[in-house]
Amino acid sequence: MNTDIDLSDVQGNILRGYRFPDVRHYALSVTDVAGGKQLLTALVDGHGDLYPLATAEEWSDDKPDACVNLAITAPGLTALGVPDDMLKQFPASFRAGAAQQAVDSAASSDFGRNGVGLGDIGESAPVNWVVGGPSNPEIHLLVSIWSDETSAPARDRIEAALLAVCAANGVKERSRHTGHTFANNHVHFGFRDGVSQPQVAGRPGNRIADMQPDVPTGDFLLGKGYRNSYGGNFIEGIPGELAGNGTYAVFRILEQDVQAFDALIERTGRRFGIDPELVAAKLVGRWRSGESLAMRPNEPRLFAPARLPDGQPNLAPDKVDMSKPFTPVDEAELNEFDYAPTYDHPMQYDDADGLRCPLGAHMRRLNPRGGTAAGIQHNHRIIRRGVPYGPEHRPGDPDDREERGLLGIFICGDIANQFEFLQMMWANDDVGTPGVLGTRDPIIGWQPPEGGTFRLPTGDNRGDVVISDLPRLVTTRGALYCFMPGIAGVKWLAGR
Numbered sequence: 248m249n250t251d252i253d254l255s256d257v258q259g260n261i262l263r264g265y266r267f268p269d270v271r272h273y274a275l276s277v278t279d280v281a282g283g284k285q286l287l288t289a290l291v292d293g294h295g296d297l298y299p300l301a302t303a304e305e306w307s308d309d310k311p312d313a314c315v316n317l318a319i320t321a322p323g324l325t326a327l328g329v330p331d332d333m334l335k336q337f338p339a340s341f342r343a344g345a346a347q348q349a350v351d352s353a354a355s356s357d358f359g360r361n362g363v364g365l366g367d368i369g370e371s372a373p374v375n376w377v378v379g380g381p382s383n384p385e386i387h388l389l390v391s392i393w394s395d396e397t398s399a400p401a402r403d404r405i406e407a408a409l410l411a412v413c414a415a416n417g418v419k420e421r422s423r424h425t426g427h428t429f430a431n432n433h434v435h436f437g438f439r440d441g442v443s444q445p446q447v448a449g450r451p452g453n454r455i456a457d458m459q460p461d462v463p464t465g466d467f468l469l470g471k472g473y474r475n476s477y478g479g480n481f482i483e484g485i486p487g488e489l490a491g492n493g494t495y496a497v498f499r500i501l502e503q504d505v506q507a508f509d510a511l512i513e514r515t516g517r518r519f520g521i522d523p524e525l526v527a528a529k530l531v532g533r534w535r536s537g538e539s540l541a542m543r544p545n546e547p548r549l550f551a552p553a554r555l556p557d558g559q560p561n562l563a564p565d566k567v568d569m570s571k572p573f574t575p576v577d578e579a580e581l582n583e584f585d586y587a588p589t590y591d592h593p594m595q596y597d598d599a600d601g602l603r604c605p606l607g608a609h610m611r612r613l614n615p616r617g618g619t620a621a622g623i624q625h626n627h628r629i630i631r632r633g634v635p636y637g638p639e640h641r642p643g644d645p646d647d648r649e650e651r652g653l654l655g656i657f658i659c660g661d662i663a664n665q666f667e668f669l670q671m672m673w674a675n676d677d678v679g680t681p682g683v684l685g686t687r688d689p690i691i692g693w694q695p696p697e698g699g700t701f702r703l704p705t706g707d708n709r710g711d712v713v714i715s716d717l718p719r720l721v722t723t724r725g726a727l728y729c730f731m732p733g734i735a736g737v738k739w740l741a742g743r
């Protein structure tokens with residue numbers, strides 16, 4: 248099994264997060280094969296102020312002030328001249344694309360059993376999307392510029408250079424999507440995000456403390472002799488020169504209803520006599536600080552208690568020092584846990600009943616770790632590179648009717664087995680073990696019009712507190728299934 252990765256061939260945001268606070272994604276259409284290839288050449292080599300694609304190589308000197316990445320849809324491969332018989336070697340989900348998979352998965356009983364599929368129905372249906380839907384222009388490329396616009400603005404000049412190359416080569420900008428991270432990497436709803444990521448075998452950088460084993464390289468990178476969790480390689484029949492060191496990226500624009508989240512935790516807290524902050528933590532599986540309920544079931548420790556001395560919820564970053572970086576000791580606290588004893592950690596507390604972290608909590612459903620979800624052990628990990636969009640909204644702020652949410656990038660070597668499995672089965676399917684039976688993911692799941700259900704075991708004489716008026720909190724506003732080639736693959740596509 249090969250875990251020796253040629254980092255100069257792997258696009259940079261796959262194996263590590265850049266930790267840039269700003270991102271802008273450009274959805275582009277190629278109108279002419281030769282022009283598309285010219286753009287790829289400019290992206291590989293750099294062109295004036297357009298930086299060459301960032302790779303996974305360690306930064307030898309200072310961190311650059313920006314990084315550029317490229318992802319390509321299935322129609323994009325065709326627009327760049329990839330012949331049909333080669334395209335057919337790519338997996339069916341990728342070729343069908345996000346919108347078609349949304350429709351097919353909801354219509355087919357092969358995907359889950361409740362007519363929801365990926366969950367992109369109703370308001371979230373592709374017909375309502377701003378990108379990637381049937382009423383939007385066909386998108387071929389997604390170019391992303393990651394930067395820090397506050398301390399080292401770089402985007403304007405890179406953008407101008409990118410758009411000039413596009414204009415000179417018949418590549419049209421169809422939409423742009425701008426995100427900005429809030430202090431200490433917290434996202435709308437007020438939680439620190441990007442805390443847990445799979446540790447990919449062979450990736451550079453320090454290994455952070457985590458009770459989970461490393462994930463095989465082949466779950467995230469194609470070809471090159473890597474092995475995936477099933478002992479094979481997701482590249483299958485795709486030529487290695489195109490797909491080696493490539494992977495897939497699912498781009499999703501997920502609108503978040505922050506008012507509805509705040510109202511939900513307040514009214515649930517009032518109704519059942521539970522601190523709303525504990526309700527919030529139970530829905531996600533971590534406290535806002537990022538601490539897992541599996542380790543700190545009663546109150547968070549890193550920042551401050553959930554309530555200030557005046558009784559007000561201790562949520563707002565101006566009251567809690569959310570900008571304070573975690574020390575390495577703090578970081579070690581965040582992922583060194585499991586929900587069940589495992590072979591490697593036989594003494595681990597067994598939270599089989601979800602008394603600490605409910606079985607239905609967002610992060611437990613989507614990564615049950617050593618426990619199980621719906622009786623299944625997991626090998627469905629994804630790398631998440633999401634950044635919030637829209638203005639920050641703090642609890643108690645009046646409803647400003649602004650749209651806000653997450654520009655999500657979900658990276659995996661197999662869209663069907665990783666992203667779609669999570670979205671269809673663990674987030675949106677209502678069959679499963681007793682703790683999740685009849686429920687869907689409280690954060691990202693579709694919920695029935697009468698309100699969804701969430702079980703919060705208390706372990707006292709109240710038994711399970713059952714929340715039965717869960718609104719749908721996240722609505723899909725757009726999506727693209729993309730392939731992220733390695734650098735050699737981009738060159739190959741450019742005809743070099």
Ligand code: HEM
Pocket residue numbers: 434435436438439440441442443444501502503531533609610611613614629631652653655657666669670674690691721
């Ligand atoms: C607006 C939408 C979303 C929000 C607000 C959100 C929020 C969060 C938060 C706060 C965490 C805990 C922090 C962490 O462990 O890094 C988390 C973890 C996670 N989320 Fe989401 N998420 C969203 C969408 C999604 C989607 C669409 C997926 C996949 C289909 C997903 C999969 C995961 C996974 C796998 C974890 C890590 C669990 C672990 O490794 O323990 N999330 N999410």
